[in-house]
Amino acid sequence: MPLRCDQSALWPQLAAHYSSHGQYLDMRQAFAQDAQRFAGFSQSAPHVFADLSKNLWDRDTEALLLDLARDCGLAQHRDAMFAGEAINTTENRAVLHTLLRRPAGLVLPGDVPETAQRLAGVHHTLDAMLQYAEQVRSDAAITDVVNIGIGGSDLGPHMAVRALEEFRIPGKRFHFVSNVDGHELHHVLQGLRPESTLFLVASKTFTTAETMMNAHSALTWFAAQGGRDVARHFAALTTNIEAAGAMGITTTFGFWDWVGGRYSLWSAIGLPIAIAIGAQGFRDFLAGAHAMDEHFRTAPLAQNLPVRLGLLDVWYRNFHGFTSRCIAPYHAALGRYSAYLQQLEMESNGKRVAQDGSLLTCVTSPVLWGEPGTNGQHAFFQMLHQGADVLPLEIVAVRKASHPLPGHQQKLLANALAQTQALMVGKASDDGHRHFPGNRPSTLMLLEALTPASLGALIALQEHRVFVSGSLWGINSFDQWGVELGKVLARDLEARWDSGDVTGLDGSTAGLLQRLRAAPAAWEIVNRL
Incomplete structure (x- = not known):
């Protein structure tokens, strides 16, 4: 098990470096x-290409952070992940999305003996999936594809399909339904015809409550609208074939x-x-990720971009005390990128106990x-530039436009550069309302x-960057027990909905349940009181 960063002898050295030097660093x-x-x-x-120079660190800081990574066994932990060792210790599983x-x-x-068989299975499934995808693409009768899933079964595909809209097949529309709120599914269904729609039900276990509720409602709608041949119009992304x-x-x-x-x-x-x-597009997508995998696996730590980003995250979170990071992609097609990263990082590393449970x-x-x-510039950037909190900003910019409109891309990229420049250089003024402190990362x-x-x-x-910070913190970045309790309590409250039994509930939950169960007339009486 890797050494936790807060148990390394270098941790107090970093704290002393921050106290004497790091907190006073002026990027200008x-x-x-x-x-x-x-x-x-x-x-x-x-x-x-990443520019990390407008951040609150210098060569001495990064050298100490790199020493910390070495002391904590980051490279060995990374190699164990790639080799297929069971580094997900709370579930005794390998971590092999790579x-x-x-x-x-x-x-x-270092590949474990099972790796060759696993890789063969990966490519067998990949080939079959891509063959099916091409069948759907060539079927002109299918005009709408509806993905029903939640969490990782929605955020990633939704983000990527939107991001790659320039490469999408014409003549087909893509819809994503995740929320158990029937408003979302109802809104999608209103524009569909059963004979031209393919539903993809995405749930590994086929027990995810929100997904199964939406899937059953979609099946009901399909039958009510005269749909025929469920086998043709529904596919499942699951291990629960039965x-x-x-x-x-x-x-x-x-x-x-x-x-x-x-x-x-x-x-x-x-x-x-x-x-x-x-x-071919999907294989290119995989190839781009594999190229980054190889960079993370083989590049020296000091020239390893995921490592440098992860170390910067630790420096900001634990020494500067920055509580958040703003994500601003300067490309409209990346509209779901921030939401995707929220799950990737906060579900992975939103932990308060180490791998040993301490x-x-x-x-x-x-x-x-x-x-x-x-x-964002016309919404929350005010706080980034002049707010009391320092909130690091991360921009993703794209050099080549994905549209033919003249002038737009130059203006967009000029804005992206200007924001990083303004955050760093600031603007002095005797008028406090017009003073920009600058030195913001x-x-x-x-x-x-x-x-x-x-x-x-x-x-x-971004996946590997999350791994780096999680590894240094000594947590298991690959479980998510924190999502379970609310699910259990929701099932209990669903059972109480019909009975009205509030025995054992806290006063607030009991009162809210009773109010929600009340007839509309009772609501009016309560509102008049």
């Missing part, structure tokens, strides 16, 4: 004193317990992506939030173009 002075700062704190990785994008037959040093068959669904594509939900868009859960961009002495995941630029990631390969690399970069 740092650039003035180091002509090579941009070169030293920017780097290329597969499909991604295997989903590994080329067929590729053997890596449960899918009980619903009349015979086309299924499974995946494995060593694929966590928030890492599953590379698996059969990515079927809507494959239908949207085609088999309480941590340091905090972990920041809150991630954001919207695409330039929209930002990171800019630049893609040449938004393509299946570059998107795959960008997502894999």
Whole structure:
């Protein structure tokens, strides 16, 4: 088990460095004193160029953080993940989403004996899934594809299909239903015809409450609208073939317990992506991610972009005390990117106990939030520039436009650069309302173009960055027990809905349940009191 960062002898050294130097660092002075700062704190990785120079660190800080990573055994933990060891200790599972994008037959040093068989199974399922995707793409009678899933079965595919809209097949519309709120499904169904719709039900176990509720409602609608041949118009992305068959669904594509939900868009859960961009597009998506995997696996720590980002996250969260990170993609097609990263990082690293179950002495995941630029500039950027809290900003920009409209891309990119510049340099004024303190951190990631390969690399970069910070904190980034309690209590409250029994409930929950069960007339009486 890796050494926890707060138990390393280097942890107090970093604390002392922050107290004597780090908290006083002024990026404007740092650039003035180091002509090579941009070169030293920017780097290329597969499909991604990142500028880390407008952040609150210097070479001494990064050197200490790299020493911390070595002391905590980060490289060994990374290698154990790639090799297929059961690093998900609370569930005794391997963590092998990287295997989903590994080329067929590729053997890596240290692979556990099961890896070859697992990889063969991955490519068998991938080939079958992509063959089915091409069948759907060539079927002109199917005009609408509806993905029904939640969490990792929705966020990743939804984000990627929207991001890659330039590469989508014409003549087909893609819809994503996740919320158990019937408003969402009803709104989608209103524009559909059963004979031209394909429903994809995405749930590994086929027991996810929200997904199964929506799937049954979709089946009911399908029958009520005169739909015929469930087997043709429904497919399941699940390992529970029996449960899918009980619903009349015979086309299924499974995946494995060593694929966590928030890492599953590379698996059969990515079927809507494959239908949207085609088999070759999906293989390019996987290849971009694999290229980033190889960078993370082989690059020295000091030139390893996921490592540097993860170390910066630890520096900001534990020493500067920054509680959140703003995500602002300067590309409208990345409108779901922030939501996707929220699950990836906050579900992975939103933990307060170490792998051995002991309480941590340091905090972990920041809150991630954001919207695409330039929209965010006219909403919350006021707080980034002049608010009392320092909130690091992370921008994703794309050099090549994905549209033919003249002038737009230059204006968009100028805005992206201007925000990072303004956050750092600020503007002095005797009028406090017009004073910008500056010295506020930002990171800019630049893609040449938004393509299946570059998107795959960008997502894999973020996955590995989360791994790095989680590894240093000594937590298990690959379970999510925190989502369970609310589900259990919801089932209990559903059972009480008909009976009205509030025995054992706290006063607030009991009162709210009784109010929600009350007839409309009773509501009017209460409102008049």
